[in-house]
Amino acid sequence: MSTVPRFWRHIPQRYNLVGTHCSKCDEYYYPPRTICPNCRRNAKMEDHKFKGLGTVVTYTTIYNATDDFKRQTPYNLAIIELLEGPRLTGQVICSPSEIEIGMKVKPVFRILGKEGDRGIIYYGTKFVPVEGSI
Amino acid sequence: MPAGIVSYGVYIPKYRIRAEEIARVWGEREDMAQNLNVFEKSVPDFDEDAVTIAVEATRNAVKRASIDSARIGAIYTGSESHPYAVKPTGTIVGEAIGVDHELTAADFEFACKAGTAAVQACLGLVTANLIDLGLAIGTDTSQGAPGDALEYTAAAGAAAYLIGRENLAAEIEGFYSFTTDTPDFWRREGMPYPEHGGRFTGEPGYFKHVTSATRGLLKKMKTIPEDYDYAVFHQPNGKFPVRVAGQLGFSRDQIEPGLVVPWIGNTYSGSSLIGLAATLDVARPGERIFLASFGSGAGSDAFSIRVCDGIEDIRDRAPKVRDYFENVQYLDYAVYAKHKGKLRL
Numbered sequence: 212m213s214t215v216p217r218f219w220r221h222i223p224q225r226y227n228l229v230g231t232h233c234s235k236c237d238e239y240y241y242p243p244r245t246i247c248p249n250c251r252r253n254a255k256m257e258d259h260k261f262k263g264l265g266t267v268v269t270y271t272t273i274y275n276a277t278d279d280f281k282r283q284t285p286y287n288l289a290i291i292e293l294l295e296g297p298r299l300t301g302q303v304i305c306s307p308s309e310i311e312i313g314m315k316v317k318p319v320f321r322i323l324g325k326e327g328d329r330g331i332i333y334y335g336t337k338f339v340p341v342e343g344s345i
Numbered sequence: 346m347p348a349g350i351v352s353y354g355v356y357i358p359k360y361r362i363r364a365e366e367i368a369r370v371w372g373e374r375e376d377m378a379q380n381l382n383v384f385e386k387s388v389p390d391f392d393e394d395a396v397t398i399a400v401e402a403t404r405n406a407v408k409r410a411s412i413d414s415a416r417i418g419a420i421y422t423g424s425e426s427h428p429y430a431v432k433p434t435g436t437i438v439g440e441a442i443g444v445d446h447e448l449t450a451a452d453f454e455f456a457c458k459a460g461t462a463a464v465q466a467c468l469g470l471v472t473a474n475l476i477d478l479g480l481a482i483g484t485d486t487s488q489g490a491p492g493d494a495l496e497y498t499a500a501a502g503a504a505a506y507l508i509g510r511e512n513l514a515a516e517i518e519g520f521y522s523f524t525t526d527t528p529d530f531w532r533r534e535g536m537p538y539p540e541h542g543g544r545f546t547g548e549p550g551y552f553k554h555v556t557s558a559t560r561g562l563l564k565k566m567k568t569i570p571e572d573y574d575y576a577v578f579h580q581p582n583g584k585f586p587v588r589v590a591g592q593l594g595f596s597r598d599q600i601e602p603g604l605v606v607p608w609i610g611n612t613y614s615g616s617s618l619i620g621l622a623a624t625l626d627v628a629r630p631g632e633r634i635f636l637a638s639f640g641s642g643a644g645s646d647a648f649s650i651r652v653c654d655g656i657e658d659i660r661d662r663a664p665k666v667r668d669y670f671e672n673v674q675y676l677d678y679a680v681y682a683k684h685k686g687k688l689r690l
């Protein structure tokens with residue numbers, strides 16, 4: 212149960228890719244940071260909602276997963292560089308033969324995981340190829 | 346003061362299974378698709394449920410009219426496949442579209458008509474000037490037991506409507522509802538698949554309620570079927586809406602733009618509202634649309650809708666219903682069963 216409060220705190224960043232932006236040095240952060248490492252005490256941090264458009268930097272395809280994710284295999288985990296700069300890890304929903312480095316992706320709202328049959332359902336952002344998506 | 350639809354959005358998952366593939370597995374007659382007038386149905390992805398597809402439909406509605414989500418004062422979500430028994434779908438949808446937290450919300454259940462009941466609730470609050478905008482959603486990822494007749498039609502889809510008083514895309518001129526205690530279809534708490542009364546339930550269920558609500562509204566509005574350019578009736582299969590339209594004096598041409606069930610299946614709470622969206626996708630200002638939902642149990646909500654000038658400004662700014670008919674991916678029964686987690690035979 213200890214993961215529930217952690218998930219709850221992360222809802223804005225998981226549902227809507229809310230990170231931060233330092234208006235002093237124009238650097239974007241995801242996950243959000245409270246302190247800008249460039250500017251330290253002079254930082255001017257504000258919340259920033261990322262559009263979620265990005266590019267696949269690298270990826271791996273998972274063929275063997277734990278019970279909770281077995282039904283979804285094979286699936287693609289990728290490092291995605293957002294338009295604004297930050298990189299994050301996310302699932303790209305397409306066949307393993309379709310994914311490639313440099314692929315443009317956009318965000319979708321999906322189930323990230325479930326705590327068994329009785330626990331909480333974790334929702335959040337995954338990605339789909341821009342090409343061929345509605 | 347007129348009130349109605351400020352914006353609308355839909356979402357239909359990209360996977361499909363053909364009726365003939367289901368018939369092949371169960372050794373049924375191949376003309377099953379013809380008999381039901383349902384050729385394929387949508388199937389949700391592993392990580393999609395009634396919440397995620399409601400979020401996608403709502404994001405499309407918000408985008409279509411560039412709505413500031415903070416204006417939304419109520420979220421009512423109709424579904425019979427809410428992922429939680431206790432924990433409202435509307436709370437998750439609200440957070441995912443960035444609402445202000447000064448907001449009322451509740452989940453509605455009335456088989457396939459909970460979405461139109463949500464529209465009525467929003468209309469009441471908006472017309473009474475108690476809220477600025479209301480969000481009404483119909484969303485379902487429904488299941489039929491393997492081999493059951495329902496398996497040919499039970500599909501996934503969502504529609505979201507923003508109801509308000511200003512910048513209307515379509516005015517809701519009036520509604521009329523007809524409700525009785527009729528056990529034509531039900532699912533007990535904790536059971537994975539619904540039960541139904543079999544073939545005979547069409548007459549006392551669907552046909553009696555849809556015709557009663559329709560005739561009631563025509564009388565109340567002092568209108569006749571010819572006064573409407575389009576009509577949408579709930580689509581549990583492709584036969585019922587065609588037959589009920591004929592019985593009531595509506596033509597095949599009037600229902601054609603909104604008849605989407607042959608290509609996506611029965612999206613339950615999404616069904617009549619996706620049909621309405623498909624009609625709004627093509628309707629011109631000044632045209633009138635007749636809408637009647639149906640929910641087993643049983644009841645029907647009928648609406649008289651007049652399309653406003655605002656439709657032209659917003660229509661092309663979000664995906665249309667028929668955009669979701671493109672780029673679909675077909676599944677065979679084995680993969681489909683994996684998608685649906687169909688292990689309980």
Ligand SMILES: [Zn+2]
Nearest residue numbers: 233236247250
């Ligand atoms: Zn900085």
